[in-house]
Amino acid sequence: MPTLYDDLLSGNGYKVRLVLAQLGIAYRRVQLDVIKRETRTPEFLKKNPNGRIPALELDDGTVLPESNAIIFYLADGTPLLPEDRLERAQVLQWMFFEQYSHEPNIATVRFWMHLPELSELQKVLIQPKREAGYAALDVMELHLARNDWFVGGRYTIADVALYAYTHVAEEGEFTLARYDAIKRWFGRVESRPGYIPITQG
């Protein structure tokens, strides 16, 4: 049975929990508190030298970090990842977009809101990150105004990757008021079989 190193606060961890739940895969979950820096212990750094969760430890001891790599691995051969060559590339297209244009802005600002206080650098960076976060939401809104899902007309791990931090963006004080297509897509994601909320371990 695989072991997931995770933190219930983490949207990156939630991507993996959601896919595991929807695929009905049994697993062990180890909670590491990122605010208490429990991912930076010598013991965990041996598993993931990058000191971050999520990381999935497979039965043979291989440790796979990076949320989008983990869900790609889990979803391969299931309806959550298309077989078509172009559609697989489009899934990756949205997952790279998530990691470059979305998560470093929306997830980071949300995380900062959970800290007792911001550093001077964080105070400077928060406004540009907020603007870049809204730019990513605009791109999603444009796509979802014309499409029910991100790739191939059906629910895939591209939706999982983007849903994880978008649906909690308001915790980072992003307003979703003008994003009607995104809010309708939330409803579609939340009605998929096996859906679990971010708070569920």
Ligand SMILES: N[C@@H](CCC(=O)N[C@@H](CS)C(=O)NCC(=O)O)C(=O)O
């Ligand atoms: N690109 C990575 C990002 C992982 C990441 O930033 N994890 C955060 C929690 S969401 C973490 O472990 N932070 C603890 C630290 O940096 O010490 C992924 O998608 O998995």
